[in-house]
Amino acid sequence: MTFELSPEHEAFRAVVREFAEAEIAPHAADWDERHHFPVETVQAMGKLGLFGLPVPEEYGGSGGDFTSLCVAIEEIGRVDQSLGLTLEAAVGLGIGPILSWGTQEQKQRWLPDLAAGAALAGFGLTEAESGSDAAATKTRAVVADDHWVVNGSKQFITNSGTPITSLVTVTARTGDLPDGSPEISAIIVPSGTPGFVVEPAYRKLGWHASDTHPLTFTDARVPVDHLLGRRGEGIKQFLAILDHGRIALAALSVGLAQGCLDAALDYAKSRTSFGKPIGANQGVAFQIADLQVSVEAGRLLTYKAAAAKDAGRPAAEVKRAAAMAKLFASEAAVSAARTATQVFGGYGFMEEYPVARFYRDAKILEIGEGTSEIQRLVIARDLGLPVR
Known part of the structure; x- marks a missing residue:
């Protein structure tokens, strides 16, 4: 039994993190302020191979696993939730239906450009x-x-x-x-x-x-x-896609929580008050410690769900794992944004710091791909409760 990603996944994480910090992080605040969709950066993500991760090579992808996609979404979302969401939706919701149920003609017509990041769906x-x-x-x-x-x-x-x-x-x-x-x-x-x-x-x-x-x-x-x-199978198809999308959105949530943890930790070490770093105060240190726990718990649930999908586990098992990951990680992300903003104090209310953007971005994570209430409904039904 192991609770770690493979060395290959971690090496891939390093590549995506380097790209995110160099090509996305310096511009994220500006894009956010201008409500700007950065087409060239999205296409650069395509050239890096991110959109084609789970797409077979015959359709222009790399034939990778779903876990790799979650790693990429987490790392992009760690610096910019908007582009993390762009990747998550483009692959899980845009490519997913065609990859799963498309005819050969449909796959050959649409997937190569989508996998290359030259087009979105x-x-x-x-x-x-x-x-x-x-x-x-x-x-x-x-x-x-x-x-x-x-x-x-x-x-x-x-x-x-x-x-x-x-x-x-x-x-x-x-x-x-x-x-x-x-x-x-x-x-x-x-x-x-x-x-x-x-x-x-x-x-x-x-x-x-x-x-x-x-x-x-x-x-x-x-x-x-x-x-x-x-x-006549549209709802069945789309609900199956949503199960997978919930795992991906959980990864996006983990990325936000990790971004909040990184920002709060750096600030607590560098910001001084009464002659010492604010992280020396238990009131701050304990909040950050709790944040670390929630990030790790959300990550474990997310990659457990991704592993279940990659292993071809029964649909009911994947559905349950996806619901638990999405529920916990999204709510942990909202709490992380609140905690990080509190650690920053008045500066957390200022747009010059990323925690303000994370605070605004976080709430939708509890709503998109099925609300927290829907996730609890899925979990309760899986437990055999006759809830409606």
Whole structure:
């Protein structure tokens, strides 16, 4: 039994950390202030091979494991949550559905550019009245003249309106099942499709350098071969993708918590008060000690879940591990941001220090990819509790 990543994973971590500290960290505050999506840096991440980590070589990737992706997300998120989220969503939510259920033609058409970071893809699931209740989608798609005609809207869609976005995969109601419940399917809608409109970007509390838009579809027509997987299995597909995405978001949360720990520790050693470093005071030292514990616990849960996925463990086991990792790591990240801000005192309220940005970025981690309440529901049901 081991609780350490392999030497290969740690060597990869060092490469990504060097890139993050040299190419991202010096610019993160500026990008955040200007709400700027740094296309050239995203493409540089692609040249480093980050977007193609879990993609087979035949489609332009490196054929790596999911654990490597989590390492990359953690290290990017340690200095900039927006770009960490860009990577997480691009691979887990953008590439994942096509890699898992795409036809050979779909994979060969879309995956090489996505794996190279030359293009990004969005994941259109959430709607105004369809968040945690994904089956309540109101977007519809009907077949007419060998095309799907899509009408509806989506919201909070990451990587959907960048200059290099190539497609969005959306769930849509394509009919009704015999029991009267909706038949939900997944359909690939390329960027630039007439009737597909990317609405103006949101004004967000955090993740300012990440691309997030509402989308509308008005008689948007795509060929029938743009159906992803089997008709009627859209919700099943997307919920499976969310299980994997929750592990990746847990890694992003660990990155934020580690960034907060690093900043608080450095500040506690260098900031003096009453003639000594503030870290000499138990009130500060104990907060940082607790922060170290929560970072390590979140990391262990996250990489345990990633290892379960890489080992091909049963879906129920991966779902449980993903829910526990995402729940603990995201809540630990929010606490870490609060603790680090407190350690910095008044300076923690100033945008010149990264803890202020982390504080704004942290809260969404408890919401995206399924709220903390949904994670607790998944865990409770796995324990056999008849909770609804």
